[in-house]
Amino acid sequence: MGGFYGVGGKILLRQYRDYQSGFANWQQKQHAKDWLLYPQNLGTHLSLDETSLSQGELYTILTNKAARGGKGSIVAIVAGTKAETVIEILRKLSENQRKKVKEITLDMAGNMALIAKKCFPKAIQVTDRxxxxxxxxxxxxxxxxxxxxxxxxxxxxxxxxxxxxxxxxxxxxxxxxxxxxxxxxxxxxxxxxxxxxxxxxxxxxxxxxxxxxxxxxxxxxxxxxxxxxxxxxxxxxxxxxxxxxxxxxxxxxxxxxxxxxxxxxxxxxxxxxxxxxxRSTNASAESFNAKIKAFRAQFRGVSNVEFFLYRLTQLYA
Incomplete structure (x- = not known):
């Protein structure tokens, strides 16, 4: 596209990122690489999973099942899988909101169970079949x-x-x-x-x-x-x-x-x-992970994590 107008692709991407996309004024830009929160997307039935965004770096992702993998899916994205770090971020959500969560599906990892227990004490934990x-x-x-x-x-x-x-x-x-x-x-x-x-x-x-x-x-x-x-x-x-x-x-x-x-x-x-x-499963979380991989493939990798997360949240948060 950039070649058609006589502009290099990298220059066009940079212009779009810095001036046209809204990325420069993104409220969560300052801490995006470490964590993102969307309290308005918190629902009663959640999925907790981990995924890799770039170069094997893992992120913990909390999604709302009611959104069915579309707009409003992302509740939180936290860099890493360390329970203490994820718990600290998720506790930024109000206690009243967290207590309304009824069910959360997750894998058998001990850190995931601890996160669910500490952050959503009223929720029933369901190990993904x-x-x-x-x-x-x-x-x-x-x-x-x-x-x-x-x-x-x-x-x-x-x-x-x-x-x-x-x-x-x-x-x-x-x-x-x-x-x-x-x-x-x-x-x-x-x-x-x-x-x-x-x-x-x-x-x-x-x-x-x-x-x-x-x-x-x-x-x-x-x-x-x-x-x-x-x-x-x-x-x-x-x-x-x-x-x-x-x-x-x-x-x-x-x-x-x-x-x-x-x-x-x-x-x-x-x-x-x-x-x-x-009969709750983590299928919605796995489907969301597949969408992230497909999105990453379109970018041919992730060179700018913050901008990648911004684009991702525009679609799914």
Whole structure:
């Protein structure tokens, strides 16, 4: 656009930023890099999450679910994830306003729970079900990666032995054309998806994978069973019973990665079970994070954090 008028793009952007956009007179400009507050957007149902704006720097973001990711979504943006810092900023909101918050969804991070407890004492905390399910999916991937390293080591040993014996090494080819290490590498997305959503090639790959690694099949079924509990259960008491049965299956399976997942769930039982009251999730916060990433991509990165935040708040605050 700048080239059309014979003006360099950087000059045009600077002119827009400094004179046309309203950025120079932004009331929150002085402290924007550290925190932003929009008390008028505070609602009764909130989401608390973290995201990266630039170069891996994390910001804690509080959003109002009622805005559905549009205008009025942003309640607060605070640099960093340190609980004490975020609490200090959020307490700038009036106590009466904060006490009106009824529910807040968050992940299982201890700092997030502390922020919610100290700033919104009347709000019910709900651990986001998708974070819980993600733990189980990552446990499956941990096992897959371990098997892949074993396959790589076995192939290296076989190749060295073949070289020593001065014979050609030919890796085992499976019926779908994969080698064992390729099977494990290419099964990553298969293990994230539900079986009904597999393509024909993914279904074939899964059958080969589970035939060779039955423990990986058992782990995949455990992760899918956990997802099914959240999807198919509407009663809190029934949800507690089903989670207890799932824990027993994990104990019987004896998978180290899943034992860690089970312990994490046990440590957050109360807030996880609160999901079944209203089936509240942090989906709106994750959607908002996706919008931030898309907005950042349009900027081709963030060179001026304050101006990026200004543009962001013009759209969503």
């Amino acid at each position: 998708f974070h819980v399910q993600q733990l189980a999916l990552e446990a499956v991937q941990t096992m897959r990666v371990e098997y892949r390293w074993q396959a790589l080591e076995a192939e290296n040993e076989a190749l060295e032995q073949a070289t020593f014996n001065q014979i050609d090494y030919q890796p085992e080819l499976l019926t779908n054309g994969d080698t064992v290490k390729q099977l494990l590498a290419r099964s990553r997305y298969v293990l994230y998806k539900k079986a009904p959503d597999w393509t024909e090639s993914q279904r074939e790959r899964a059958a080969l994978l589970f035939e060779r690694y039955p423990e990986l099949k058992a782990a995949y079924e455990l992760s899918q069973a956990l997802s099914h509990i959240f999807e198919a259960t509407t009663d809190k008491l029934y949800g507690l019973g089903r989670l207890a049965k799932w824990h027993e299956k994990v104990r019987q399976a004896g998978f180290k990665a899943f034992n860690t997942v089970a312990r994490s769930i046990q440590n957050h039982y109360e807030t996880i079970l609160n999901y079944f009251d209203n």
